[in-house]
Amino acid sequence: MALKRMDNVGIVVEDLDTAIAFFRELGLALEGRATIEGEWAGRVTGLGNQHVEIAMMQTPDGHSRLELSRFLAPAVVADHRQAPVNALGYLRVMFTVDDLDDTLERLFPLGAQLVGEVVQYQDTYRLCYIRGPEGLLLGLAQELG
Structure with a gap:
């Protein structure tokens, strides 16, 4: 199977x-x-x-x-939302977007915060991590070329 x-x-x-x-x-x-x-x-x-x-x-x-x-x-028993990116366990969800800058501009008013900075990986991707609602860690990637 x-x-x-x-x-x-x-x-x-x-x-x-x-x-x-x-x-x-x-x-x-x-x-x-x-x-x-x-x-x-x-x-x-x-x-x-x-x-x-x-x-x-x-x-x-x-x-x-x-x-x-x-x-x-039952009530929530643990809170892992502020764990750093090198914490053990499930950490983040990565989304591919058409336009990273536009996406960030739309999400910042809703409380999104950049974790580090937007970086470019070779000629392939522009990437960043953000903290979304309640500190949730998300990855955003824009494919280049």
Whole structure:
């Protein structure tokens, strides 16, 4: 049996509406919102009886999704949002954009902050890391040529 695809990347947030607005401005479309609760969901996550609001965001090409989750119960137990880029574990999501400068100009008013600086890798990419809503670490890349 072979792997078919990567379905989505999940990010836990405190403010679901703010996160949705940010990722919409980045270019993702809101595919849907739902409340997931009950013992059946907790059997998957190992959290027991849980209550979570989720929003599924889809990339413009339709191939990738970002699942934003806000846990109502049980309470959030850890916060890794300010971890540096060399921390162990899942760290960031990288998005390819048409125009890096335009994307940054649109995201800065929504609270995005540049982590380091925009750099160019050979004649292939312009890249940067930003902190988005709630300090989430995102990578942005613009293909060149």
